[in-house]
Amino acid sequence: MSKDAQLDGMLAELDRGHDAALQRLLEFLRIPSVSTDPAHRGDVRRAAEWLCDQLQQLGFQAQIRDTPGHPMVVAHSQKGDARPVLFYGHYDVQPVDPLELWDRPPFEPEIQQTPEGAVIRGRGASDDKGQLMTFIEAFRAWKAVHGELPSDLTLLFEGEEESGSPSLRPFLHENAAELRASLAMICDTGLYADGRPAITTQLRGLVGEEVIIRGADRDLHSGSFGGLAANPVMVLAQALGALKDGTGRVTLPGFYDGVTDLPPELRRDWQALGFDAGDFLGRVGLSEPIGEKGRMPLDMVWNQPTAEINGIVGGYAGEGFKTVLPAEARAKVSFRLTGSQDPEKIRDAFRDHIRRFLPADCTVEFTNHGGSPASVMDISDPAFASARAALSEEWGREAAFIGAGGSIPVAGDFKEILGMDSMLIGFGRDDDRIHSPNEKYNLESFTKGARSWVRILATLR
């Protein structure tokens, strides 16, 4: 059988098996594998076991590999003489709160018909279980046509991506010889906004920090103590508020070290995408880009670093009013990094900044919630051009090289620890509500995603 006939056979096989593939994904989505919540520890393991079982049934040598946190699932296909390729995804999902904003239980997924087509609704549908399953359905189709799996594949699925991947780097170090390949395929990104297929060639890094400021050993009456005693919420508001100046620039000393201007060729490509910031923000009820005036909006979100408060809590926030002077205040803060910004230098600068605001009789506690530098891929590898062509063929329009504002630290870890570049190809959409209530994944993304992978596999094997 010619390679073309084999490819046609695999695409036909995917179309035939569509309903069964969808049932497998729904089963996977029903496992509430929230990695940040200790209450879901058993569920996370259950998701790993489900996945391992699927891979073993397909003929992979698959194993659950324990870590100090949640387990890894590692699988290998048979040996051959092809270019070794690693496939990566994550089987853990984001927390679901605020639960009351979900239209349905987040772990009871269903197919819904919407004006924009059918979607798979549920936590993890897009981030990242639905994407991860596009790999597996592609491998399944390959085996149906070829009688065996594509050779020299390694699969690595982690269960801690949404909680900062604390076990990933040690695991890569300890298993470097087993996991090293010449290229990694990561399916955790999206189509470009208008549905155009895309390969993400640069990603922002991330620094996550939690800060707790403590004052008195109890909540105080603001009448008896106000004006005399330190207020940790006021201290925190002043310190966090001063992270950005009036123009929105981050004020930490040295913060912009390593941030580079967008290369002219990528600037041209990104301008050609016709990104409409007003429309993008309008879909979530906003209208005004907050970055520096005159800067291209895609530059703000893909190539500029930022500081965000992800959560804050302190004092009385219930019904009515309580005139307390709170004993403590907490915040979760993250920085998105670009270029060669150093996560640990930025973490240190943040902690120094907070300490400068701290009264002598208050204390501060920091928790490191992970950090990773930005990633910039080398697109001179010919696999990028062939993958771009395969994607363009499947989707019927030219695939784009784009950036991403989110962090996929694993790409940086693969480069640093295993010495390999990554191709970031995914099928999510901007309106997938990942990390928010009512997450969904378009059925088209799932279907064409698997078809895309058999096309890309065909260029590599």
Add this chain to the structure above:
Amino acid sequence: MSKDAQLDGMLAELDRGHDAALQRLLEFLRIPSVSTDPAHRGDVRRAAEWLCDQLQQLGFQAQIRDTPGHPMVVAHSQKGDARPVLFYGHYDVQPVDPLELWDRPPFEPEIQQTPEGAVIRGRGASDDKGQLMTFIEAFRAWKAVHGELPSDLTLLFEGEEESGSPSLRPFLHENAAELRASLAMICDTGLYADGRPAITTQLRGLVGEEVIIRGADRDLHSGSFGGLAANPVMVLAQALGALKDGTGRVTLPGFYDGVTDLPPELRRDWQALGFDAGDFLGRVGLSEPIGEKGRMPLDMVWNQPTAEINGIVGGYAGEGFKTVLPAEARAKVSFRLTGSQDPEKIRDAFRDHIRRFLPADCTVEFTNHGGSPASVMDISDPAFASARAALSEEWGREAAFIGAGGSIPVAGDFKEILGMDSMLIGFGRDDDRIHSPNEKYNLESFTKGARSWVRILATLR
């Protein structure tokens, strides 16, 4: 019987009936009359009914008087020709959270032996049920000795003091003829720090505001939107942080209009109190007064205005980390006022301040949680001197004229609406943990409080 013999008889009667009085207070404390929480609406009414029943049994003409909020309890003794006096207290209590910091259920009060003597532990023990009951036990002793209640008394007990007293002013207006007296007795303040009896002659006012800033119509992924979309928590932190400058002064335009320096005679009296700020703060785990350098600490807390954040919440504050860009942020903010600061001008200045920080595509919602000016009593009324003497006699040490940092807006309302001054006499202590977990009232305060009132009543009747 001579007046002296009658007084001795009443004091002996109080000592004899001590255990029964204590049981009545514990019964009262078991009613969870949290006025700020709609879930406790029925409990608040039950507390009013319990009180009304007690007063009727004593021979008062007592009634539950409905309002749009929680009811008032109003009672009158028989007519006579004495100077009419109004007694005021409140039967509602503060919320109890954080509940996990209580050593015992807040509404299961008990007597505990401590190194500093016996205390009544439970929510409302000091603020204000225990204090209010010192009145009632004094009236009971009076009746036992005289065969009838003291004449020309009006009692007014409200159930909304901890939620800003929304019904009080309308009620005073509507019932002015019935409630007007020549002097009000308010039992909602404390002994001076070292246990010295005291009459509070000035109180700070209060402005309460809640602010909600809303941005996107959902929580956003900070990777996809960070740097481009407004972050309501950051906006709120910047706005609230800018409420105070580096020296701790409030930055709102016109905020200090009406704030006056402490009169030299009160400054001398307050200095003579020997207030030790380090010790006062040390008892709650702090050490440094945050006010202006060189200012007397009692001036900071009794005669200077302040701004406090009482509570803040926004975004993800649960276990782990969630890189959201939150859809909204909320805070409760209060200002303590002195001199003739105008609560409504300060509310307006606060709202204008917040709006100046608001991005064009965010919205802000304010909730008015009440306001009242500071109160300064006219101590030339001879009743102040005779009450001071009565207190000095009961407690065995010279009673002091002091200030208070907390607000008792009712004193200002009595002056404005009913044209009468108030005497603020109470028996709470600084370590009573009012508004905090593990509130208590010293048994001595309860006992000597009732004895103090029969002495003061004896100077007035």
